[in-house]
Amino acid sequence: MPHDSVLDTFPKLLLDRTRQHPDKIAMREKDLGIWQTWTWRQMYDEVRALAGGLAALGLARGDKVAIIGDNRPHLYWAMMATQCLGGVPVPLYQDAVAEEMQFVLEHAETRFAVVEDQEQVDKLLAVQECCPKLETVIYTDPRGLRHYSSPFLHALTTVQEHGRRFEAAHPAYVDEQIAQGRGTDLAIMLYTSGTTGRPKGVMLSFDNILITARNAVVREGLRDDEEILAYLPMAWVGDHIFSYAQFYCADFIVNCPESSDTVLQDLHEIGPTYFFAPPRIWENILTTVMIRMEDAAWLKRQMFHFFMGVAQRVGARKLAGQSVGLRDTLLYALGNVLVYGPLKDNLGVRRIRLAYTAGEAIGPEIFTFYRSLGINVKQLYGMTEASVFVCVQPDGEVRADTVGTPMPEVEVKISPEGEVLFRSPGVFLGYYKNQQATAETLEDGWVRSGDAGYLDAHGHLKIIDRARDVSRVGDANRSLFAPRYLENKLKFSPFIKEAVVYGQERPFVGAFINIDLGAVGNWAERRGLAYTSYTDLAARPQVYALIQGEIARVNASLADDPQMAGAQIRRFLILHKELDPDDGELTRTRKVRRRFVAEKYATLVEVLYGSDDRVTVETQVIFEDGRSGTLKAELLIRDVAPETPVAVA
Amino acid sequence: MLQAQHIALAFGAVQALSDVSVDIHTGEILAIIGPNGAGKTSLLNVINGVYYPQRGHIVFQGVERSKRLRPYQVARQGIARTFQNVALFKGMSTLDNLMTGRVLHMHTGLLSQALYWGRARRDEEQHRAYVETIIDFLEIEAIRKTPVGRLPYGLQKRVELGRALAAEPVLLLLDEPMAGMNVEEKADMCRYIFDIRDEFGITCVLIEHDMGVVMDISDRLVVLDYGRKIADGPPDVVRTDQAVINAYLGVAYADA
Numbered sequence: 001m002p003h004d005s006v007l008d009t010f011p012k013l014l015l016d017r018t019r020q021h022p023d024k025i026a027m028r029e030k031d032l033g034i035w036q037t038w039t040w041r042q043m044y045d046e047v048r049a050l051a052g053g054l055a056a057l058g059l060a061r062g063d064k065v066a067i068i069g070d071n072r073p074h075l076y077w078a079m080m081a082t083q084c085l086g087g088v089p090v091p092l093y094q095d096a097v098a099e100e101m102q103f104v105l106e107h108a109e110t111r112f113a114v115v116e117d118q119e120q121v122d123k124l125l126a127v128q129e130c131c132p133k134l135e136t137v138i139y140t141d142p143r144g145l146r147h148y149s150s151p152f153l154h155a156l157t158t159v160q161e162h163g164r165r166f167e168a169a170h171p172a173y174v175d176e177q178i179a180q181g182r183g184t185d186l187a188i189m190l191y192t193s194g195t196t197g198r199p200k201g202v203m204l205s206f207d208n209i210l211i212t213a214r215n216a217v218v219r220e221g222l223r224d225d226e227e228i229l230a231y232l233p234m235a236w237v238g239d240h241i242f243s244y245a246q247f248y249c250a251d252f253i254v255n256c257p258e259s260s261d262t263v264l265q266d267l268h269e270i271g272p273t274y275f276f277a278p279p280r281i282w283e284n285i286l287t288t289v290m291i292r293m294e295d296a297a298w299l300k301r302q303m304f305h306f307f308m309g310v311a312q313r314v315g316a317r318k319l320a321g322q323s324v325g326l327r328d329t330l331l332y333a334l335g336n337v338l339v340y341g342p343l344k345d346n347l348g349v350r351r352i353r354l355a356y357t358a359g360e361a362i363g364p365e366i367f368t369f370y371r372s373l374g375i376n377v378k379q380l381y382g383m384t385e386a387s388v389f390v391c392v393q394p395d396g397e398v399r400a401d402t403v404g405t406p407m408p409e410v411e412v413k414i415s416p417e418g419e420v421l422f423r424s425p426g427v428f429l430g431y432y433k434n435q436q437a438t439a440e441t442l443e444d445g446w447v448r449s450g451d452a453g454y455l456d457a458h459g460h461l462k463i464i465d466r467a468r469d470v471s472r473v474g475d476a477n478r479s480l481f482a483p484r485y486l487e488n489k490l491k492f493s494p495f496i497k498e499a500v501v502y503g504q505e506r507p508f509v510g511a512f513i514n515i516d517l518g519a520v521g522n523w524a525e526r527r528g529l530a531y532t533s534y535t536d537l538a539a540r541p542q543v544y545a546l547i548q549g550e551i552a553r554v555n556a557s558l559a560d561d562p563q564m565a566g567a568q569i570r571r572f573l574i575l576h577k578e579l580d581p582d583d584g585e586l587t588r589t590r591k592v593r594r595r596f597v598a599e600k601y602a603t604l605v606e607v608l609y610g611s612d613d614r615v616t617v618e619t620q621v622i623f624e625d626g627r628s629g630t631l632k633a634e635l636l637i638r639d640v641a642p643e644t645p646v647a648v649a
Numbered sequence: 650m651l652q653a654q655h656i657a658l659a660f661g662a663v664q665a666l667s668d669v670s671v672d673i674h675t676g677e678i679l680a681i682i683g684p685n686g687a688g689k690t691s692l693l694n695v696i697n698g699v700y701y702p703q704r705g706h707i708v709f710q711g712v713e714r715s716k717r718l719r720p721y722q723v724a725r726q727g728i729a730r731t732f733q734n735v736a737l738f739k740g741m742s743t744l745d746n747l748m749t750g751r752v753l754h755m756h757t758g759l760l761s762q763a764l765y766w767g768r769a770r771r772d773e774e775q776h777r778a779y780v781e782t783i784i785d786f787l788e789i790e791a792i793r794k795t796p797v798g799r800l801p802y803g804l805q806k807r808v809e810l811g812r813a814l815a816a817e818p819v820l821l822l823l824d825e826p827m828a829g830m831n832v833e834e835k836a837d838m839c840r841y842i843f844d845i846r847d848e849f850g851i852t853c854v855l856i857e858h859d860m861g862v863v864m865d866i867s868d869r870l871v872v873l874d875y876g877r878k879i880a881d882g883p884p885d886v887v888r889t890d891q892a893v894i895n896a897y898l899g900v901a902y903a904d905a
Contacts, residue, residue: 033781144840623832623833
């Protein structure tokens with residue numbers, strides 16, 4: 001029997017790895033300004049104590065344990081301790097409001113919750129009455145909780161103390177529970193935030209996750225000296241694979257940032273070698289660089305632009321292993337000393353050997369920017385239902401418009417309707433307590449991804465849009481209307497943060513725009529344009545002119561594609577507020593909830609297709625503390641002239 | 650903890666405070682309210698030794714304060730404060746500003762500090778460790794190395810609070826800690842003030858105009874008007890006091 005098949009659960013892996021290298025560094029966390037480290041032995045002791053404590057509190061096999069908070073070692077250990085006892089961790093998005101949490105807690109029937117701090121405890125106390133199954137809440141940070149006297153509240157350190165006593169009294173219990181675990185057992189439940197409807201609990205087994213994670217480790221050549229930064233929500237499958245599953249498979253080092261606000265500084269200090277970021281993070285970093293370059297001295301600016309030009313010409317080809325000629329090789333080397341090296345160092349991406357972008361399409365310019373710097377960023381296509389990995393761009397075959405080839409043991413095919421289907425060892429067990437949704441998604445082991453796409457001549461998968469969103473514009477040509485495709489093209493502009501387009505069975509395509517406050521704010525400052533708030537800035541005619549130019553650019557690129565030429569954006573408005581997950585307009589992973597927005601701003605959609613060029617709106621907003629208020633603003637609507645399609649001879 | 654007895658303070662012909670007596674009890678959050686020019690800031694200035702009153706005296710922790718005591722000596726006794734207008738070193742980082750709050754606790758000489766050697770080094774590490782607990786407490790890790798001049802106003806206020814805390818006071822005076830803040834920032838500041846009292850055991854005296862906040866967080870209110878104390882008691886009592894309604898709160902609030 002191959003060695004790894006015995007190690008078919010995470011707790012067994014933990015035991016094995018700790019035995020193999022007890023003194024190797026496992027995790028770090030920045031606390032009080034210093035990077036604290038834990039070796040595998042120390043981590044193991046913490047997990048054991050916690051598992052004992054949970055056992056003493058009565059956690060039984062199959063019990064669900066909610067995990068809520070930022071990426072903290074103790075919360076990862078809580079997941080592990082739960083799995084040691086045969087329980088099932090259910091990580092929740094830590095920024096969700098209490099009512100959203102209530103749904104998941106109720107639906108998953110969680111008996112325990114391990115949470116980070118007072119903020120999360122307060123939310124649980126608020127919904128506690130509606131979740132009768134929830135018996136015990138354990139918190140890691142005692143601050144502010146001094147006067148909380150609820151009998152079901154426990155400090156994590158206290159639970160661990162009980163655990164050590166429990167272990168002393170029942171030394172074999174936890175080991176027995178670990179030995180009972182099987183690869184086919186339910187390992188974790190991840191609730192997908194979903195752009196429509198209620199969240200669904202995706203059930204993944206140890207086999208699903210471990211086989212998928214191991215295959216990726218092998219194909220991508222991950223080593224035990226990789227450093228990663230765990231900064232994306234623990235409730236998201238990506239973090240679970242990168243910071244948890246692959247950590248136990250490849251034995252690399254997981255670093256937890258000091259706080260969610262310090263991620264970019266921590267990134268710089270750690271200098272990860274394996275890094276994952278959704279497109280918006282790559283965009284943010286690039287936008288910051290560009291803003292800083294605009295403010296830099298003349299010489300620096302010239303140098304930056306010159307060598308970035310060289311990089312664009314040479315870098316991507318070099319990374320693909322092609323030869324580029326002596327002159328370019330030398331210029332690139334010089335650029336590396338003068339610009340790329342210092343820049344990468346400054347951003348904390350100098351040591352990256354492998355980086356992924358996924359979740360949404362990334363702008364070709366952004367993607368090329370990083371690759372030309374010599375950073376090996378690759379696109380990944382995955383979903384929760386697949387334990388992440390479906391397709392990844394293989395080294396040397398990276399193109400901006402595809403998501404690469406299927407991973408080992410993954411099969412991909414396209415349905416007659418054009419939907420992407422896949423089958424793999426990572427395919428989930430089903431949605432928890434949702435037979436109907438499971439049946440709709442899972443058929444004979446094949447998962448309907450919900451994405452429209454096709455395999456190109458090289459066997460690379462290309463994704464166009466959500467299958468159900470693709471429709472036709474109601475113009476004379478019945479032009480193809482792929483909203484996400486259009487929105488992404490708009491969002492590739494540094495000035496546009498979010499866009500929502502309309503056009504299904506409408507005479508033309510119209511758009512709502514959210515400007516990027518950082519980029520447009522800086523643009524305005526340099527022009528001496530004073531503004532007080534987002535709402536104020538968004539309504540400025542100068543900003544409208546700026547966005548109009550960006551849209552014209554998108555239209556020009558659409559005009560070149562005969563299928564899309566009719567989907568050019570003819571009319572737009574800039575929304576008076578930023579779309580926000582707290583107002584339900586975005587999902588927690590910051591995807592636009594198109595239907596919700598269309599309903600909420602129905603009047604604005606009508607105005608978009610009317611003749612008025614201004615309108616007054618009043619909108620309810622919910623502040624971070626849960627209070628609500630109204631925002632009143634006057635909006636302008638602007639027309640954009642379409643570009644003429646290039647005549648096809 | 651501190652008794653201000655029959656305080657009278659005049660600037661020329663302007664009588665800022667006349668016969669004001671206030672008791673500050675250990676572990677309470679005391680709010681001083683009143684219309685503009687009522688003498689609120691003057692009272693704080695008397696308490697922390699910037700002004701010495703013409704009449705009356707201050708008893709702090711059972712000892713009557715001498716007339717010759719300078720503000721820095723008062724600070725050394727354990728009274729720290731923040732200012733109505735943020736008074737930080739704008740060019741210095743958050744961390745360095747907080748470190749200045751530790752100055753009163755540094756015991757090494759200029760030479761050994763400059764050489765960063767021996768005891769000075771150990772000292773510095775201890776002070777830095779203390780400052781880091783404050784940074785953690787106020788959740789300002791992300792701006793540790795940012796020059797405070799570049800920070801938005803709400804954060805500057807928080808840094809200033811941090812510097813006052815770094816001095817490890819027993820009594821903290823806050824002059825309009827929430828002025829100019831939005832709803833969320835105010836909610837955060839309220840939580841910090843509660844936690845300062847609960848976690849650090851520091852007695853807090855604050856001047857604040859936002860009545861919602863004041864009624865929420867304070868154990869006791871002192872109301873000043875034209876340099877005189879017109880009320881003193883728990884929020885529920887003061888809220889319905891006719892003199893206070895006439896002078897400051899107004900009728901609409903009382904109805905609400």
